[in-house]
Amino acid sequence: QKDAALAAIAAAETLDALEEQRVAALGKKGWVSLALKTLGQISPDERQQAAPAIQAIRAEVSDALAAKKDALESAALDAQLSGETLDLTLPAPQAPRGTVHPVSQVMDELAEIFADLGFAVATGPEIEDDWHNFTALNMDESHPARAMHDTFYFPDRDAEGHQMLLRTHTSPVQIRTKKEVAKANPGGAPIRIIAPGRVYRSDSDATHTPMFHQIEGLVIDRDIHLGHLKWTLETFLKAFFEREDIVLRLRPSYFPFTEPSVEVDVGFEVVKGKRVLGGSGDAPGHGWMELLGSGVVNRRVIEFAGLDPDQWQGFAFGVGVDRLAMLKYGMDDLRAFFDGDVRWLQHYGFSP
Ligand code: PHE
Numbered sequence: 241q242k243d244a245a246l247a248a249i250a251a252a253e254t255l256d257a258l259e260e261q262r263v264a265a266l267g268k269k270g271w272v273s274l275a276l277k278t279l280g281q282i283s284p285d286e287r288q289q290a291a292p293a294i295q296a297i298r299a300e301v302s303d304a305l306a307a308k309k310d311a312l313e314s315a316a317l318d319a320q321l322s323g324e325t326l327d328l329t330l331p332a333p334q335a336p337r338g339t340v341h342p343v344s345q346v347m348d349e350l351a352e353i354f355a356d357l358g359f360a361v362a363t364g365p366e367i368e369d370d371w372h373n374f375t376a377l378n379m380d381e382s383h384p385a386r387a388m389h390d391t392f393y394f395p396d397r398d399a400e401g402h403q404m405l406l407r408t409h410t411s412p413v414q415i416r417t418k419k420e421v422a423k424a425n426p427g428g429a430p431i432r433i434i435a436p437g438r439v440y441r442s443d444s445d446a447t448h449t450p451m452f453h454q455i456e457g458l459v460i461d462r463d464i465h466l467g468h469l470k471w472t473l474e475t476f477l478k479a480f481f482e483r484e485d486i487v488l489r490l491r492p493s494y495f496p497f498t499e500p501s502v503e504v505d506v507g508f509e510v511v512k513g514k515r516v517l518g519g520s521g522d523a524p525g526h527g528w529m530e531l532l533g534s535g536v537v538n539r540r541v542i543e544f545a546g547l548d549p550d551q552w553q554g555f556a557f558g559v560g561v562d563r564l565a566m567l568k569y570g571m572d573d574l575r576a577f578f579d580g581d582v583r584w585l586q587h588y589g590f591s592p
Pocket residue numbers: 408409410411456495498533534535556557558559
C-alpha cells in the first residue's frame with residue numbers, strides 16, 4: 241500500500257490531486273491513520289514491535305507529500321512568472337491630474353493682493369487655548385459672546401490650566417502676532433499681516449460647515465482710524481472681485497475685540513438668479529449682503545498683547561474665505577467644498 245501511495249503522490253499533477261492523496265493516507269480515515277489506530281487495540285509488547293514501522297511509513301509518506309507540494313508550487317510560480325512578462329515599450333497609463341481647490345486658489349489670490357499692500361502672512365495653531373481664542377480678545381469666561389461661537393472644546397487643559405479648543409476664528413493670530421512683536425521689540429512696531437486658515441464651529445447646513453476658512457487682517461501703526469480700514473477693504477475687494485464698481489456699506493456692530501466695530505456689506509445685483517457683486521445695494525433690483533466683520537482694535541486687546549495702546553492703534557477684519565470663493569466663482573452649496581467629489585473639483589478646480 242505504501243508503494244502505491246508513493247507512486248500516486250509522485251504522479252499527482254496538481255495541488256488538488258496531491259491533496260486527495262494526503263487525505264487518502266493521512267486524513268482521519270486514511271490508511272496510515274487507521275493503521276495507527278489499530279495500535280491501541282493490541283498488547284503493549286506487540287505495539288512496541290509494530291509501532292516503529294508504522295511511524296516510519298507515516299514519516300515517509302508525509303515527507304513525500306511535502307516535497308511534491310513544494311515542487312508543484314514552484315512549478316506554478318515559474319509558469320506564472322513566465323506568463324507575466326512586462327512590455328516596457330507600452331505607453332504608461334495616464335495618471336489623473338489633480339486640480340487646485342478653490343479655497344487654496346482664493347487664499348493664494350488673497351495673499352497676492354495683500355502682499356501688494358504690504359501685508360505679510362502669519363499663522364497660528366488650529367488647536368488653541370481659550371486665552372488666545374477668547375480672553376485676550378476681551379471675552380473673559382463670563383462673556384456672552386463666547387456662547388455665540390459654538391465652540392468645539394477638548395476635555396484637556398494645557399500646562400497653564402487653559403481650556404483647549406478648536407479655534408473658532410482666526411482672531412487669536414492677532415494676539416499671537418502682537419505678542420511676538422512686543423517681545424521682539426519692547427517699543428512695539430508697525431504690524432501689517434493677514435492670517436488665513438481653518439476655523440471650527442459646531443454648525444452645519446448649506447451655508448455652514450463645522451470647519452471653514454477665514455482670513456484675518458491686522459494693521460497696527462500710529463494714528464490708525466476707520467478710514468484706513470475702509471480704504472483697505474475697498475482696495476482688496478475691488479482687486480479680488482476684479483470690478484471697480486464694488487460698493488461697501490459700513491454698519492455699526494459689536495465685537496468685544498474692536499471698538500468701534502463695523503459689519504461690512506457689499507452691494508450686489510441679481511443676474512440670472514445669481515447674486516453678482518457690484519453697484520450700490522440701494523439701486524433698483526440691487527441689495528446688500530453682509531460680507532465681513534471688522535473694526536478698530538480695542539485698546540484692551542492691544543494692552544493684553546503687551547503693546548502700549550496710547551502709542552499704537554490698529555484695525556482688524558475677518559472674512560470667510562469659502563464665502564469669497566462662492567461669490568467669485570458662483571458655487572451655491574458650501575458643503576460641496578469639503579465632499580472631495582472629483583467631478584466637482586474638475587468643474588470648479590483650477591489648473592495647477
Ligand atoms: N473674528 C470675527 C468673527 O469670526 C471677525 C472679526 C475679525 C471681527 C476681526 C472684527 C475684527 O466673527
